[in-house]
Amino acid sequence: MKKLINSPENVVREELEGVALAHPDLVRVHFDPNYVVRADAPVMGKVGVISGGGSGHEPMHGGFVGFGMLDAACPGAVFTSPTPDQMLEATKAVNGGKGVLHIVKNYTGDIMNFEMAAELAMAEGIQVESVITDDDVAVQDSLYTAGRRGVGSTVLAEKVCGAAAQEGRSLKEVADVCRKVKAWGRSMGMALTSCTVPHVGKPTFDLPEDEMEIGIGIHGEPGRTRMKIKSADEITEMLMEPIIKDLPYKAGDEVLLFVNSMGGTPPIELYIVYRKAHEIATKHGLKVVRNLIGPYITSLEMAGTSITLLKMDADLLKLWDAPVKTPGLRWGM
Amino acid sequence: MKKLINSPENVVREELEGVALAHPDLVRVHFDPNYVVRADAPVMGKVGVISGGGSGHEPMHGGFVGFGMLDAACPGAVFTSPTPDQMLEATKAVNGGKGVLHIVKNYTGDIMNFEMAAELAMAEGIQVESVITDDDVAVQDSLYTAGRRGVGSTVLAEKVCGAAAQEGRSLKEVADVCRKVKAWGRSMGMALTSCTVPHVGKPTFDLPEDEMEIGIGIHGEPGRTRMKIKSADEITEMLMEPIIKDLPYKAGDEVLLFVNSMGGTPPIELYIVYRKAHEIATKHGLKVVRNLIGPYITSLEMAGTSITLLKMDADLLKLWDAPVKTPGLRWGM
Amino acid sequence: MSISRDDTLNWIKSCAAVLAENRDYLTQLDAAIGDADHGANMDRGFKAVMAKMPEMADKDIGTIFKTVGMTLLSTVGGAGGPLYGTFFLQAGMKSAGKMELSLEDWTIALEAALAGVVMRGKAELGDKTMVDALMPALNALKQSLQDHQPLGDALRASAQAAREGMIATVPLVARKGRASYLGERSAGHQDPGATSSYLILNAAAETWKNT
Amino acid sequence: MSISRDDTLNWIKSCAAVLAENRDYLTQLDAAIGDADHGANMDRGFKAVMAKMPEMADKDIGTIFKTVGMTLLSTVGGAGGPLYGTFFLQAGMKSAGKMELSLEDWTIALEAALAGVVMRGKAELGDKTMVDALMPALNALKQSLQDHQPLGDALRASAQAAREGMIATVPLVARKGRASYLGERSAGHQDPGATSSYLILNAAAETWKNT
Numbered sequence A, B: 001m002k003k004l005i006n007s008p009e010n011v012v013r014e015e016l017e018g019v020a021l022a023h024p025d026l027v028r029v030h031f032d033p034n035y036v037v038r039a040d041a042p043v044m045g046k047v048g049v050i051s052g053g054g055s056g057h058e059p060m061h062g063g064f065v066g067f068g069m070l071d072a073a074c075p076g077a078v079f080t081s082p083t084p085d086q087m088l089e090a091t092k093a094v095n096g097g098k099g100v101l102h103i104v105k106n107y108t109g110d111i112m113n114f115e116m117a118a119e120l121a122m123a124e125g126i127q128v129e130s131v132i133t134d135d136d137v138a139v140q141d142s143l144y145t146a147g148r149r150g151v152g153s154t155v156l157a158e159k160v161c162g163a164a165a166q167e168g169r170s171l172k173e174v175a176d177v178c179r180k181v182k183a184w185g186r187s188m189g190m191a192l193t194s195c196t197v198p199h200v201g202k203p204t205f206d207l208p209e210d211e212m213e214i215g216i217g218i219h220g221e222p223g224r225t226r227m228k229i230k231s232a233d234e235i236t237e238m239l240m241e242p243i244i245k246d247l248p249y250k251a252g253d254e255v256l257l258f259v260n261s262m263g264g265t266p267p268i269e270l271y272i273v274y275r276k277a278h279e280i281a282t283k284h285g286l287k288v289v290r291n292l293i294g295p296y297i298t299s300l301e302m303a304g305t306s307i308t309l310l311k312m313d314a315d316l317l318k319l320w321d322a323p324v325k326t327p328g329l330r331w332g333m
Numbered sequence C, D: 001m002s003i004s005r006d007d008t009l010n011w012i013k014s015c016a017a018v019l020a021e022n023r024d025y026l027t028q029l030d031a032a033i034g035d036a037d038h039g040a041n042m043d044r045g046f047k048a049v050m051a052k053m054p055e056m057a058d059k060d061i062g063t064i065f066k067t068v069g070m071t072l073l074s075t076v077g078g079a080g081g082p083l084y085g086t087f088f089l090q091a092g093m094k095s096a097g098k099m100e101l102s103l104e105d106w107t108i109a110l111e112a113a114l115a116g117v118v119m120r121g122k123a124e125l126g127d128k129t130m131v132d133a134l135m136p137a138l139n140a141l142k143q144s145l146q147d148h149q150p151l152g153d154a155l156r157a158s159a160q161a162a163r164e165g166m167i168a169t170v171p172l173v174a175r176k177g178r179a180s181y182l183g184e185r186s187a188g189h190q191d192p193g194a195t196s197s198y199l200i201l202n203a204a205a206e207t208w209k210n211t
C-alpha cells in the first residue's frame, strides 16, 4: 500500500489535525466526537448547514466548511458514515436559532445515522430539515431498492445552500434550494484504478492494466460494467449520455458542468475530459454557463473521473457566484 | 497506460482546448505557437509576467494565467520545455509597454529556449528581464553543474510577481520580487510511484511496491536515493530537514508552507504531511503564517508530495494576499 | 436454564473476540459488494464496547445491552452502527432491570431487537441484509419456545437458522443497503451483515450452551 | 569529392529516418538519467523538417541548414531544440549561398555548429553531453583534412570518433543538463544527446560515403 500515512487507525485524526493547523482562520476542529466547524460558529440568525460522510472524499466535506458554504462537517472513518453523536454535536454547535439543514448523501448508513441525530436534535428543540442527494445515474433507480447514490451534486448543493443560508434565507428556503439541486443534478463516474482503504491495505478491487470500471461509486463500489479501456472521448460519452438521457432538461437550458477527479487523476486529463463533455453538452443544446474542474469529491487515490451536470436558473446562478471562503473552494473574498 | 487521453500526440492540444472552453472569461488560448494568455492582454501600462515549461505540471503554468498572476504561459510538449517562438509571441502579446518578466525554471532546456526568445524580443524593442527559479534542495548545488532544479517556489513566484505587476510596479521591481522568492524559497519532493509519459506509454522508472524515491524531480527524474517506504511523519522529516538546513532563515522568521501533490496523491494524505511539516517548522522556531495545500505543480499522475518553504516579509505577505483570479488559484475576487 | 448477567457479559466478550477474528473475512465480503469496511467497523465498535466492560460489570442486563447499543451507535458508523445500535438498545429496553433472562425473555428481547432493525432499515426478508439471518433465528427461537426445548438446544437451533439464512443470501440480488447499487452484480456473494449477525448469534449459542 | 545540395537533403532525410527508428532507444536512454523525451523530441523535430522538404528543394545549402535549424528550434523544445537549432543555424551561416561543400567547407560548418552549441550550452568536454560526441568528431575531421584524406574516409573517421565519444559518456558523471541533477547516479548510463549526435554524424558518413 503506497500512501503518505502513519498508521491506518490514525489517518482521519491526523488529517483533521492537519486541517486544524492549516486553516485556523476558517475552521475549528472538534475531536471526540469529530467535526469541523466554522471558526465563528454559531452564526446567530443564520440557518446552519451541515453535512458529513465517510472520510476519504476530501475536500468534501470538511474542506467546504467556512463562509458561504458549510457550517460544519462530520467525518466518519474512511468510507464509513459518521455516527449520530457527531451530527448531534455539530448541529448544536452551528445552531444560530434559525434551524439546521442536514445535507445527506443517499447511503443507508448516512441516512440512518443522520436520521437518529436529527431525532435527537429535534428532541432538544432544534429545528432540523434533511435533504438527501441521490444523483448517480449509474445506479438503476427503483422504489424497491435504496435508490441512487449521492455523489458529485452534493458538492454543488453545499455551495448553493451555504450561500442561501448566508443570505439569511429561512430553513425551508435553504432546504428548497437543496431540493432543487437534488431534482436538477445528475452524475456518473468511472475508475481507471481501484483505491486502497488504509485499514484494508490492498486495493478494493483488481482492475487489470487494460480495463476500467464504468459507473463506479465513490467508495470503490464496483460499477455498472467493467470493460477494456477506451479513449477519453469515448469514456466521456459513456458518462455524459446516461446523464443527459436522465436529465429533466431541454435544449436551451443552462447548466453547470462539473468534471471531478477521483483523486489520482491529474488536471491535464480532466481538461481533456472537460473538452469533450462541453462539446457533448453543447451538441444537446445545453448551454454550459458555469463549471468546476478538479478533485472535489475524491475516492482516496483512485484514478478516474466523474461528471456532474446541474441545471441552473437565475437563483442558482446567483447563489453559485456568491462569495465563498473555505479551504477547498474560494472566490469573491 | 491508464490515462484519460485520446492519443499521446494530442494530449497538450486537447488539454488546451479544454482550458479554452472552460475559462473564456479568464484566458484566451493561442495555437501554433501555443500559449495561454489573459483574456484582456495586453494590459497597457502594466509589466507583463510570463512563464512556461513542459506540460504535465498543471495547473502550473496555464492555470495561473489571469488577473493578479501570469499574463501568459507557454506550454511545451509533456515534460519538454516550450520553444522560443512560443515565448516570443507570448511576450509580444502581453507587452503593455512596461516590459515583460520571464520566470524560468532552472532546466537547461527552459533556460536556453527562454534566452533565445528574450534575445529576439529585445531585438524587437521589448524590455525583458529573466529570473531563474532554482529551489530544489535535493540537487547538490555546484558552480560546475546546472545547479538546482526550479520546482515549487515557481508557483509562489508567479503569484507574488503577478500581484506586484498588477500593483503597477516597474519591471525591475517585479523582477526584484522574483529574485527575493528565488533567494528565500526552498523545496524538496518525493515519489511513491512513477508517472507515465503519454508518448512513452510505460512508467519512467520502476518503483517496487515497498519503495519510494526521495528527492524526485517534477519530470520523473530519479531522485537522491531510493529506499523502503516509511511513515508519512518520517518522510516529511526527510523533506523538511534538508530544506530547513539550507534555509537562509533564523528562528522567529515567518514562512509560507506549501505542501504539494505530485498529481496522484489526494488531499487526505497532504493534510497528514502538512500536520507534521507544520510541527517541524514550528519546532525550528519558524512561524507558519500562510500555506498552500493541493496539486499545484504536478508530475502527471505521479503519487508523492513536495514541500516548499518560503520566507515571508511584509511585502511578500501583502503580495500573496492580493486578489488573484485564475483557473488554478483564486481569492479576493 | 437461564442467562445470568455474567453470561451476558461473556457473550459480549465472545462477540468482540469473534468479530476481531473475522474482521478480514467480513471486510472481504464487504469488498465484493460494498465498501470493504464492515469488518473494521464491527471490530472498532466491539473494541469500544470492551473498554466499557468495567462500567458494565455490576449492571443489570438491560443496562448492559443499552450500554452496548449506545457504544456501537457512536463508534461503528455506516449502516452497521445504527442497526446493531438499535438492535442492542431495543433488546435492552425489554431486559430493563433484569438480572437473568429465561428463554422466553431472550426471545422477547430478540424480537424487539429485530423489530428495531426493521424499523430503522426497512428491509424485508430476502433483501440480502442482516434481516435474512436475524428473522429465521428469531423464528427458530419461537418454535423452540413453543416446543419447550431446553435453552441450549433452542440457541443452537436459532444459530443454525441464522447460518442458513446467511448462506441463503448468496444468490440474492440486494434490494437494501450499499450492495443494492450493484443490481444484478450483487448476486453470488454472501451478505456481510447477515454474516456478522450469524457470528453474534452463534457466539450466544456457544457461550450459553451449558447454561 | 564534394557534398551537393541533393546530398545535403538526403542527409537530412536520413537523419529523420534514423531518429524515427531510434526514437524509443533515445527515449530509453533519457529515461535513465533524464525525463524520457529526447527520442520523441528529436523525432517530432525532424518530422517537422521533413514537412519543409518541398520548400527546401531548390535552395542553397546555407538556406537548407538555416531552415532545418529554425524548424528544430520551433518544434523540438527542451535542451535538444536550442542546441540542435543553433547547430544547424551556425552551420547554415558558414554555408550561406553554397551549392556544394568540400571537406574543408563541411569542417568549417561543423566547427561553427559546435561552437554554437558550446556558446548556447556552455558545456565542456567530459560534461556528459552531446559535446562529447561532436568535439571528437570535429577533431577527427580536422585531422583528416590535414592528412588530405578523401571525403568518405574523413566522414567515416569523424562518425567513428563521435561513436567513441558517445560510448565514453557512459562512466561520466553529468555536469550539464538534466542528468547533472542526478549527481553520481548519472554515471553508468550513455548520454542521449551524445547518442543522437553520433546518429546524425553517422547518417552523414553513410549518406555521403560515395560522394
Ligand SMILES: Nc1ncnc2c1ncn2[C@@H]1O[C@H](COP(=O)(O)OP(=O)(O)O)[C@@H](O)[C@H]1O
Residues within 6 Å of the ligand: A079, A080, A081, A107, A108, A109, A110, C030, C034, C035, C037, C038, C041, C077, C078, C079, C080, C081, C083, C117, C120, C121, C122, C123, C128, C129, C130, C131, C176, C177, C178, C191, C192, C193, C194
Ligand atoms: N436497510 C438495511 N436494513 C438492514 N440491514 C442493512 C440495511 N442496509 C444495510 N444493511 C446491512 O448492513 C451491512 C453493511 O454494513 P456496513 O458495511 O457496516 O455499512 P455500510 O454499508 O454503510 O458500509 C450489509 O451487509 C447489510 O447486511
Ligand SMILES: Nc1ncnc2c1ncn2[C@@H]1O[C@H](COP(=O)(O)OP(=O)(O)O)[C@@H](O)[C@H]1O
Residues within 6 Å of the ligand: B079, B080, B081, B107, B108, B109, B110, D030, D034, D035, D037, D038, D041, D077, D078, D079, D080, D081, D083, D117, D120, D121, D122, D123, D128, D129, D130, D131, D176, D177, D178, D191, D192, D193, D194
Ligand atoms: N548545456 C548543455 N550543452 C550541451 N548539451 C546539453 C546541455 N544540456 C543538455 N544537453 C544535451 O541534451 C540532451 C537532452 O536533450 P533533451 O532530452 O531533448 O532535453 P531535456 O533535457 O530538456 O529533456 C542531453 O543528453 C545532453 O546531451
Ligand SMILES: [Mg+2]
Residues within 6 Å of the ligand: A054, A079, A080, A081, A109, C035, C037, C078, C079
Ligand atoms: Mg461503509
Ligand SMILES: [Mg+2]
Residues within 6 Å of the ligand: B054, B079, B080, B081, B109, D035, D037, D078, D079
Ligand atoms: Mg525534457
Ligand SMILES: [Mg+2]
Residues within 6 Å of the ligand: C030, C034, C035, C036, C037, C038, C078, C178
Ligand atoms: Mg460497508
Ligand SMILES: [Mg+2]
Residues within 6 Å of the ligand: D030, D034, D035, D036, D037, D038, D078, D178
Ligand atoms: Mg529529455
